Amino acid sequence: MSAEFKTSKPIYSQIADRIIQQFVRGELHPGEKLPSVREMAIQSGVNPNTIQRTYGELERLGVVETKRGQGTFMTEQNEMKLKLRHDIQKEMIEAFIESMRSIGLNDHEIYESVNQSLKRSDHES
Amino acid sequence: MIMLEGVTKQYGTRKSLQDISYTFEKGKVYGILGPNGSGKSTMMKMIAGLVYPTGGKILVEGKPVSRKIAASLAFLSTEGMLYQNFKVEQMIHFFATQYPDFQREKAEELLAFMELDRRQKVSRLSKGQQGRLKLLLVLSRNTDILLLDEPFIGLDPMVRDMIVKGLVSFIDFGRQTVIITTHEINEIEPVLEEALLLDNGRITAFCNVEEVREKDGLSVLEWLKTNVKKEAVL
Structure with a gap:
């Protein structure tokens, strides 16, 4: 699966870029639930810690929100x-x-x- | 935690490992990279308690490694794991009788995931299917340490991809310490957290995979090439 990743950038930020692009293109909707860390790791063929970092970074940027016990959601702010x-x-x-x-x-x-x-x-x- | 302190292994006059000191932290995924004959397999066998060091010591959770460690560690070795006359289900049954930590349900899940036929004889399996069966057997065990010695060797890209997916799906990340030796760096790189390079029985370099990308803008393969003579790796 690594063929999908560029070499020059950390994998966690490449996955974050991908999610942002899907959001901007309307493939991911505001308020939509993202796959769990585990599911996302399996889909992308990467270590779950990497996804944890991706979600953490997106949360810091305000792109996603993590709701305790419910999961990670795309922001609803237009x-x-x-x-x-x-x-x-x-x-x-x-x-x-x-x-x-x-x-x-x-x-x-x-x-x-x-x-x-x-x-x-x-x-x- | 697995600690190697000044570990040396000598076969006759040939030194397979020379003065290795390294600590593998609990719950992380490590890749040991390096050319053939660099000592990768020797290091794995030593951690598995199958080979003893000539000098230095290996401690697992603070205790010196002995044969007994086999009960709490799963080891995918390059040879001698499968019995040719057994059927797939007999191999699973055999492992279940050998290891109390063997999880039957997980084996069933893996059987479906790896697309294996339980009634097939090991001797009739393709190389790729044998590789998948070996992985099924070690991933079905509930151990703190998982050692995978060349899990991709001789397998085509489709099967390698399936194995990577299997690892991500079935490793208990954060709890299991996983050490993988390999030549097929590209496939496994997104799963690794730390990589170390063995060359001529010594650790010549080690790195955190994402850090190498972030700071140096290099993939592990490129990092390797900057640390070892090209012809020795490829």
Whole structure:
């Protein structure tokens, strides 16, 4: 299963990223119960301590809530989803800009090519 | 807790292990990595009480290891675990009669999980099925220590994946101390907490798996390569 994990980042935070992305994409709903630590460990083929850390980290970020004796739930606060989407958006755009610059495009060229691509995909749809 | 203090093992003039000191903490999952002939199996057999050190000592829960430890430790060895003339169910029955901590219900669950046929003879099982049966036998025991010596050897990727899932599903994490020797680092890495590298009978490096990723941005395999000559590992 480890083929699914990148080498350069701790596994616990990769699983956290995955949960955040599923939440932003609407595959996980606000207030939805997450699998137990054990179930999640089995699904992902990792040590349960790793999942414990993932859930702990998500709780610290306010993405999930742990209710005693009931389990771990996605937050019901709508602002959180917007905030996470904004974070991911920013991260993706920054990475995109960085790689465009690394192949030698200036800001104007980046802007133009994005604009053209957007227009093209607009025509197609 | 398993403590090795200055452990040396010598076969004739050849030193298999040299002055090993290391403590395995209770409830953690350890991987022992290293090339063939580095002393991995010797170390496992010593912890299992099957081989005695020439120098130094091994303490389990504060007591020196002896043959008696077999009663409280489950050991998946590379050879001599299965009887070719037995059927799968006879192998399970045999283990149940040998070890009072053997859990029949867990064996039944594992039988289904590992997709094994209880009526089949061991000699008719494929290598992958034999590997699964061996794991079933050790995971069905309720022990504080679980030693797995090369659980993936000779198994195809599908079976290896199934074994990793079986480990995650059936190990009692936090209570059982698990030590796994392996070459197949990629499959097992997400299950390990600590990794140590044996080379030529010595521990040449050890690390916490998530820490290596966090601080150095390396997987255990990459970490290994930085710590040992490439050709020796692959």
